[in-house]
Amino acid sequence: MTATLIGTRIRERRLALGLRQIELARVAEISAPYLNLIEHNRRKIGGKLLVRLAKALDTDVSLLSEGAEARxxxxxxxxxxxDRMAQAETARIDEFIGRFxxxxxTLAERQRHITALEHRVAALSDRLGHDPVLSDALHEVLSKVSAIRSTAxxxxxxxxxxxxxxxxxHRNLDTDSAELARTSAKLALYLDARENPQRNRLTPQDELDAYLDATGHFLAGLEQGGTLDExxxxxxxxxxxxxxRDLLISHLEQYARDVERLPETSFVxxxxxxxxxxxxxxxRAGVDLGTMLRRAAVLLPRSGGKExxxxxxxxxGAFILRxxxxxxxxxxxxxxxxxxxxxxxxxQPSVPVQTLLRLNDGEETFMAHAVxxxxxxxxxxxxxNVRSYMLVLRDEDRKAPRRLVGTTCRMCRVNDCLARREPSILTVSFDRERANENTPANND
Incomplete structure (x- = not known):
């Protein structure tokens, strides 16, 4: 079994024919950048696309697919x-693949899973041991705690x-405790931050969020229609x-259904x-509200300029999309x-919910549509199977009644919130009544 990969064979054949990437991509009905990824073995290929490429290169599919088991x-x-203790017969791997x-x-999948887990553990260990911001913050917290303890x-x-x-x-206690509260709040915000998603990808959901964030949640390949697996x-x-992979494919399937029901041109x-x-x-579009909320979230920044x-x-209540x-x-x-x-x-499934919101740490108001x-x-x-979706848009009508909300209890300053389930780690707080906020009824 040869170790040559399909992409390498495609590139070799193209060069032998004197074709440019853009020429081969046009005949194969794909983009030149995508062909470049294929030729550098960074995209899997098979099915109809491989047949089109083989035809464009005037060669047999089997000649291109030889070596597909190299990975x-x-x-x-x-x-x-x-495992150094194991004595696997590496010389007979080809035979093993052929017979079983x-x-x-299955074994290769297990190895990928183990490798991914090792990388996550290493990332956590590295963050705890070498993150300068985290190290400085913890040092400051411990220093203030020690000072407060000594004074007390x-x-x-x-x-x-x-x-x-x-x-x-007493003045020292007041000063040190205030600084401790500020440092603790900064530390909590840092740990919740997403400025460095690569470092924070610790779960499959994190990986999915990072992938979708990188695309702006707009999946150009699926917007073109056609077969999902191509x-x-x-x-x-x-x-x-x-x-x-399972999470992303499930998301892709839902996205493809949404595109079929409401293409971008129809939305515009x-x-x-x-x-x-x-x-x-x-x-007006003849679609369910869930589809409309998902499409609006993706397409409004492109067609309406709204964030x-x-x-x-x-x-x-667990997040499946952020x-x-x-x-x-x-x-x-x-x-x-x-x-x-x-x-x-x-x-109240299938019933539209529309509410004006205001975050407790700012003056901005938002219109939230949910179903x-x-x-x-x-x-x-x-x-x-129940799924709830909430579309969030900035709203400029600050005179209307609005519901005071937070992001999560740990980071919320409203100390008399009727829905609080755990104490806030933030010391600066205010009463809901003093904030003069109202909780309007939902507009169905």
Whole structure:
């Protein structure tokens, strides 16, 4: 079995024929950049696309596909050499793949999973041991805690302490505790931040979020229609670890269905001369509201110039989709604010929810449109599948009543919130009544 990969063979054949990449790409009905990725073995290829390339190169498909198992051979070699105590017969890998292809792919998949886990553990270890921001913040927190402890001990154990010294120590306590609160808040915000997504990709959901954020959640290959497994996005998914791959393929399937129901050209035509009311637009387009919210989140920045956020959750409230608005960022860990319309919608599936919001740490107001969709993919007996989606748009009407919300309880300053489930780590807080906020009824 040769170790030459398909992309390399395609490139060799193209050069032998004196063709340029752009010429071959045009005949094969793909873009030149995508062909470049194929030729450098950075995209898997097969099916109709391989047939078109073979035809364009005037060669047999089998001559190009020879060596398609090279990656599998490399992965099995990696698995064999990873355990030095094992004595795998690496010279007979070709025979093993030929006789037991299913086991070969299973073993390679396990090796990819182990490698990914090792990388995540290494990333966590590196972050704890070498992150200068985290190290400095923890050092400052420990220093302030020690200073507060020392001052408190002096005050508690010295009975005849002069009043002037008592006042001085009390001032020190107040200053050190305030600095400790500020440092702790900065540390919490840093740990929740997404400025460095590569460092923070610790779960399959993190990997999915990073992939979608890199594309702006607009998947150009799927917008063209056609067969899902021939798109660049599907090829990207095929290269990923199984957990991430499954999540991404599920997202791609939903995205493809949304494109089929509401293409970009149809969405743009709907917006002409119309107010941005997702319920009205969904009725005019003949699609369900969930589809409209998902398409609006992706297409409005392109056609309407409006920044959008989109948050999705399952029936348990766990996030399944996070498209952040610059000023409305869902937390990476834990649940969001229980007062979000996202969760209101779960209580009344298929009923539209529309609410004006204001974040507790700013003056910006947002219009949130939410709906929970219900599906029975395996029949009634297997139970229903509920998904809730919330589209977030900036709203300029600051005079209207609005619901005061946070991102998550840990980072919320409202100390009398009726939905609080855990204490806030932020010391600066205010009462809901003092903020003069109202919680309007939902506009269905």
């Amino acid at each position: 599998l051979v490399d992965e099995l070699n990696s698995a064999a050499t990873a 292809p299913g086991w070969a792919h 001990t002096i005050l508690a154990e010295t009975d005849d302490l002069d009043r002037n010294w008592q006042d001085r120590f 798109t660049p996005e599907y090829a990207d998914a095929a290269q990923m670890e199984r957990g991430v 035509a709907l917006l002409e001369g119309s107010q941005l009311d997702p319920v009205v637009l969904a009725r 959008t956020g989109l948050i999705g959750c399952d029936a348990s 498209k952040s608005h610059d000023s409305f960022v869902p937390p990476r860990f834990g649940a969001g604010c229980a007062l979000w319309p996202l969760y209101d919608a779960l209580a 929970a969709t219900v599906d029975y993919p395996r029949g009634l007996a297997a139970g229903r």
